[in-house]
Each structure stands twice: as structure tokens, then as C-alpha cells.
Amino acid sequence: MRFEPDEVVETLTMVMQQSLDIRTVTMGLSLSCCADPDLDVVARNIYDRVTTAAERLVPTAEALEREYGIPIVNKRISVTPIAQLASSVNAYDVSALALALDRAAKEVGVDFIGGFSALVQKGTTDGDVKLMASIPSALASTQRVCASVNVASTRAGINMDAVLTMAEAIKQTAELTAENDSIGAAKLVVFANMVEDNPFMAGAIHGPGEASEVINVGISGPGVVRAVVSSLPDDADLTTVAEAIKTTSFKITRAGELVAGEASRRLGVQMGIVDLSLAPTPAEGDSVAEILEAIGVGMAGGPGSTAALALLNDAVKKGGAMGTSSIGGLSGAFIPVSEDAGMIRAAEQGALTIEKLEAMTAVCSVGLDMIAVPGDTTVETLVGIIADECAIGVVNSKTTASRIIPAVGKSVGDRVSYGGLLGEAPVMPVNQYAGTVFARRGGRLPAPLQSLRN
Amino acid sequence: MKTPAILSVLGEDRVGIVAAISNALAEASVNIEDIRQTIISGIFSMTMLVTVDEEKTPFEEVQSRLDTVAQDLGMQITLQREDVFRYMHRI
Numbered sequence: 001m002r003f004e005p006d007e008v009v010e011t012l013t014m015v016m017q018q019s020l021d022i023r024t025v026t027m028g029l030s031l032s033c034c035a036d037p038d039l040d041v042v043a044r045n046i047y048d049r050v051t052t053a054a055e056r057l058v059p060t061a062e063a064l065e066r067e068y069g070i071p072i073v074n075k076r077i078s079v080t081p082i083a084q085l086a087s088s089v090n091a092y093d094v095s096a097l098a099l100a101l102d103r104a105a106k107e108v109g110v111d112f113i114g115g116f117s118a119l120v121q122k123g124t125t126d127g128d129v130k131l132m133a134s135i136p137s138a139l140a141s142t143q144r145v146c147a148s149v150n151v152a153s154t155r156a157g158i159n160m161d162a163v164l165t166m167a168e169a170i171k172q173t174a175e176l177t178a179e180n181d182s183i184g185a186a187k188l189v190v191f192a193n194m195v196e197d198n199p200f201m202a203g204a205i206h207g208p209g210e211a212s213e214v215i216n217v218g219i220s221g222p223g224v225v226r227a228v229v230s231s232l233p234d235d236a237d238l239t240t241v242a243e244a245i246k247t248t249s250f251k252i253t254r255a256g257e258l259v260a261g262e263a264s265r266r267l268g269v270q271m272g273i274v275d276l277s278l279a280p281t282p283a284e285g286d287s288v289a290e291i292l293e294a295i296g297v298g299m300a301g302g303p304g305s306t307a308a309l310a311l312l313n314d315a316v317k318k319g320g321a322m323g324t325s326s327i328g329g330l331s332g333a334f335i336p337v338s339e340d341a342g343m344i345r346a347a348e349q350g351a352l353t354i355e356k357l358e359a360m361t362a363v364c365s366v367g368l369d370m371i372a373v374p375g376d377t378t379v380e381t382l383v384g385i386i387a388d389e390c391a392i393g394v395v396n397s398k399t400t401a402s403r404i405i406p407a408v409g410k411s412v413g414d415r416v417s418y419g420g421l422l423g424e425a426p427v428m429p430v431n432q433y434a435g436t437v438f439a440r441r442g443g444r445l446p447a448p449l450q451s452l453r454n
Numbered sequence: 455m456k457t458p459a460i461l462s463v464l465g466e467d468r469v470g471i472v473a474a475i476s477n478a479l480a481e482a483s484v485n486i487e488d489i490r491q492t493i494i495s496g497i498f499s500m501t502m503l504v505t506v507d508e509e510k511t512p513f514e515e516v517q518s519r520l521d522t523v524a525q526d527l528g529m530q531i532t533l534q535r536e537d538v539f540r541y542m543h544r545i
Contacts, residue, residue, distance in 0.1 A: 001488045002536075005501045007543045008462050012532060067513055069534035254541040322545075 015070055019223035019286040020252065022259050023279045024074040025061045026199035027054050028206035028214040028272060031080040031115075039091040043100035046085075050077060050104035050113070053213055058109040060266050070255055073220070073281075073421070077105060078204035079115035086134075087127025094130050098138030098145045105144040112187075114204030116147040119194065122156040122444075132162075135169045139184035140176035146202035152192035152390040154397045158445035160387065166190045167382035167439070171406055174375070178408035181416035185405040186338075186370060190386050192393030192400045197273045198329045203366070203401060214272035215264045216329060219256035219320075220279045222340075223286040224248055225312070229294040241295055242315040249276070249319030257324040273328025276320035277365055278312070280340035282423035288312075288333050289342025289352075300342055301352030309333060310363035330399055332365025338418070338425030339370055348426050354385070355431070362392050367401035372416045372425045375408040381430055382406065383439035395448050457506045457513060458487075458536035461520070465529030467498040475500075475531070478523045483510040498529070503536070 014020035034045035054077055061075045079101065086094045098116050105113040116138055118128040135147045149166055152158040170185050177184035189203045196207020199216035206214075228248045229241060236244075256274045264271035280288045289300035291312055297304040313333045321327060335357065337343045346352035354371060361367045367389050386402045393400030407416045410427050417424035463475065472491070479486060488503040506516055517533050524531040 001490055001501070001503055003460065003501070003503070003539045003543060005490050005492070005499065007539060008460055008501045009499075011534075011539060011542055012462060063514070066517060067535045068538045069532055070538065251542040255538065258537060258541040 014221070014224045018227045019281065019283055020221050020255070021071040021073050022217060022256055023220035024076050024199050024218040025057070025072055025259065025263055026076040026078055026204055026216045026218065027057050027269065028078045028197065028210055028216055029053050029080070030206055030210065030212045031085060035085055035088050037088055037090045039089050039094065039096055042085055042089055043096050046097060046100045047104045050079070050101065051107050054108045054110065056267060060263060064259055064262055068259065070259070072259065074111045075109070076199065076201060076204065077110050077113045078199070078206045078216070079113065080208070081115055081117040081119060081205050083118035083125070083127040083131040085127070086130040087125055089130070092130055093134050093137070095134040095138040095141060098134070098142050102142035102145050110144070112144050112146050112201045114146040114148065114201050115206060116145050117149060117205045119150040120162045121150050121153040121159055123159070124162065132165050132169055135188060136172035136176050136184070139173050139187050146187045146204065148189045148191060148194065148203040148205065150191040150194035151386070152394050154193060154394050155447055156444070157447040158192070158387060158390045158394060160445055161442045163190070163383050163386050163390070164379070164439060164442065167379045167386060170382055170404065171379055174406045174408050181418060182375070182405050182407045183418055183422070186403065186418060186422050189401045189403045192390040193398060195329060195399055199273070199275050200277060200279065200330060202403060210272070211270045213269045215260055215267060215269050216272040216275065217256045217260035217263070218275040218277060218279060218329065219252050221248070221252040222278050222280045222288050222291055224252060225278065225316070226285060226287065226291045226294050229291055234296070238311060242311055245312060245315035246319035249316045250323045253320040253323030257326070260326070271326060273326050274324040275329030276316055276327060276331040277329065278316055278333040280334060280336065281421055282339055282341055284341055287340045287342035288335055289340050289346055293342065299349060299351040300346040301356045305356065306360050306363055309335070309360050313364040330365040334365060334369060335360055336369035337371050337428070338416070338423040339421060344423070344425060347428055354428055358388060358392070361389065361400055362396060366399055367393070367403070369401065369403050370405070370422070370425060371403070372405045372407045372410070372427045373430045374411045374427055375406050377406045377430050378434065380436050380439035381434040384434040387445070391445070455508045457508055459504050459506050460534050460536055460539055461502040461504050462532045463498065463500040463529055465498055465527065467493050467496050468527070471498055471527060471529065472500070474523050474527060475520070478519050479504060482516045482519055483507045484516055
């Protein structure tokens, strides 16, 4: 037979017992054809464009799930950063465009639509200003829209005025959605070195360098990697651990490559990228934290966590790089707190702190992700946390991001709970010594030298 | 369109498993190319390489008929397109 029964059983076990899935099939759509000075016309154009172009996305992904026997957890859409359309609109509040995106997402049946976004790492245009000002009301009045703003890059440095604006936007969004554990902030991410082809939320956009329509796929499989590492004896050395992760990552990536190619063919849309990120879910066992613990760290966040994560992240990329020639997006292990049962446990036990998470983001994708902090966390503290995270990305030429939820009315020890993939999280303590001066200086933190790297 | 696929069957051994599945496949014009079957500690395990003639019976329809057989037999039957195994297990 062309395949050994062992190989067939291995694939079935990955799906049925180890939560192997395709995390997302995301259609990227250019909205450049939707521009108009009239806000209502732009909203109508956006709705028509999305509902027409993505009409067959969900049924096609569902057919692939059935035929290949591998679940596709999310079907999503990313669009041109809306700030580009906002610039030509004769209105200051552009949240109506988010409502149009939300209606279109609901109509075609996707889980999330990303791209209520702006790139302001070097400066802001009128459109960027309008977009950032509209984010709180946009996220409070929609269910499926995700917003993101790129405030820093290795070439431009950090736009500290934009960081302050976004810290204020995060606070306002949290307050406007206070009744639902400040869920709006869970759909808002602040980036350094944002990528233009990210299929994952909340940071997905369809960048200006992309084709009109593309299919991007995000793989998953922390559960599979954890099972493989757990099956190794405790005295297996770390080279052996890395080799086992590489082999597994190759197989997971191949599933993503297959689905991306086939979805593109059936939809008649260009294949974009396969994102090699290991994305956890709240499901027991489907956890990046538990991989670190299987490698041998006592609990995620404990000493050794950063090194174990570096090994994991590197091995996933090395295995995945052979599995597809279209690597893109974020492509690294995610360490969101609320979306990972092992991270939640570690945060509750006090093993995992924001400071340790920050260190871990230096060696993986993507940043301080889905972290609930007390509702009375000051804007200046948020600015400091975001700026620190940006600095790691800018200096190390990698993407970093902050998705922090100042949970209104909650303090350390309380919980936020969103259900589904967003999960739940304990409110984590925040360092109280941000001061008030750094956040308010403004200006641009200069771009770093790319030589003299120590 | 002729689609190669892998059929895998797992469950408690009993009389008539191969017959029931083969009949369902024949009625759906699905050709069996290869079979591997073992019984370990009373657990029946079978892997088949088959070709689905989608002009005669669409893939989804074959899956649906096999779901019925799986329920009748009380076994787990999975039909997946063959490329997923080729992609994951061959370089």
C-alpha cells in the first residue's frame, strides 16, 4: 500500500486526540476600489465588495474540512487598512465603516474580519487620526471586527505620540465594553513591525503590497507537538527534542499547505502564505505552555521558559520551512494567556508574570497577548508596557504586539471570561512604577542602528 | 473525476464488517485498490486505498453512506482524500 497503516493512524490520532486543525483560512481582500468622499457610499461599497468576493469562502472551507478530515476552526477575512479609505471620507467618525464590515462578515458567515487598522509608525495622516479616534466606538458597536495599529518599526523607530493615542483608545474601548469584561480591548492590538499578510486575529490586515484577493492559511497543532515531546523519555537531550518538534512541524505545515493550495484553486484566488504559528486554544492539551512543561520546565513562566520557547519556536520554523515555500504572516509560537489553559494555570499560580511574558516575546511570536490587567491601570502604565514591547520588536527586527485588556471594575485575582477561542484569564498584577513623564514626552523614539548589535 | 482516498475503520471485531463496507463502496461505484486489515486484542483495524468516481457518486455522498454503515456497525469509519496523507508523510 502507498501508506502504512501506522501513518494513517498517526494522522487520525493527531486530529482526534491531539487537536490538530487548520486554525484559520483567511481571505485577504483589497478595498482600494471602495474609496469615495461620501461615508455612506464607502460603507455600501465595502459591504458589497466583501459579500461578493467572499461569498464562497465558508462553504469551500467546510467542504475541505469534510474531504480531508481536518477541522478548519476559523474562516476569516482581512481587508485593506481602513485608514486608507478614511482619508478621503468627509466625516470624522468612521465607525460606520466598521459596522459595514461587521454586517458583511455576518452575511458571509466568517468569525472575524480584520483591518480596522492604520500604520502610523512614522507619522499620522488625516485618515489615521480619524481611524484611531473611531476605534473605541467601532469595537463597542460590532461583534466580528478587529482593529490594529502599527506604531513602530525597525526602520522608523517608535511613534510615541501614537502609542499614547492607542493607550487611551484601549482604555476607552475597555470602558465602552465594560459590561462584557471589556471584550473590545480583546479585539484591539498595537504592533511593532506589523506584517501585511497575517491571517491571525486581531492583527490581520491586507497590506498594500498584496494582490486583490488572496488566501492565507494559519496552521496550528500545539496539542500534536506536546504529545510528541511528552512521548520522549526525560533523559532525551534537547537536540533530540528539537528534532522531534521539527519532524512534527513539517507534517502540520504540509496539512496547511495542502488546504491553502486547494482553497485557492477552488475559489479561483491567488494563494498567499502559510503562517507557521503554533496557536493554542483553551482546550485542554492544546497548549504552548504545556509544550514548555513537556520539554521540562516546571511550569510555564519558570526559569528555563524563555530558552525552551526559543527552542520550540526555532524548531517549528525549521520543520515548517521545508513544508511550504510560501511562509509568511507571523510564523512563530503564540503565547496568549487567556487562550491557553496552561498559561492561565501558570498565571494563577504566580509562575507567569507580565515581565516574564515580555522576556519570552523576545524569542517568539508575537507579544503580550490577551493579558487582563486591573481596570484602574493608568494610561501612562499602558504606554510604558506597549513601548517596552515595541522596543523588543524594533531592536530585534521582529514583530511584537500588545493586546492588553484593562478589565474595568476588576482587580488582581478577578477573572475575565469571553468563551470560545478568546477564553478566560485571571487579572494579572502590573508594575506600579511607570511614572507620568515618559508617557507624555511624545515624539519619536529613534530607529536603532542595524550594526553594533550587542 | 476520480479521487483517490483512504478509508480507515476501527472498532470491536464482529462478523460482516468487510462485507458491509465493501457493499456500500460497490453501490457507490468506489473501487478498492488495496486493503490492510488486522485484529489486535479484539479490535478490528482496516485501512483501504480506494478510488471514488465523483461523476457517479460525489465524495460527500460516499462519506454520508459510510456514516450510515458506521452507525449500523457501531464502528468508526473515516474517508479522507489521499493527498492529505501524501502531503504529511511523503517528502
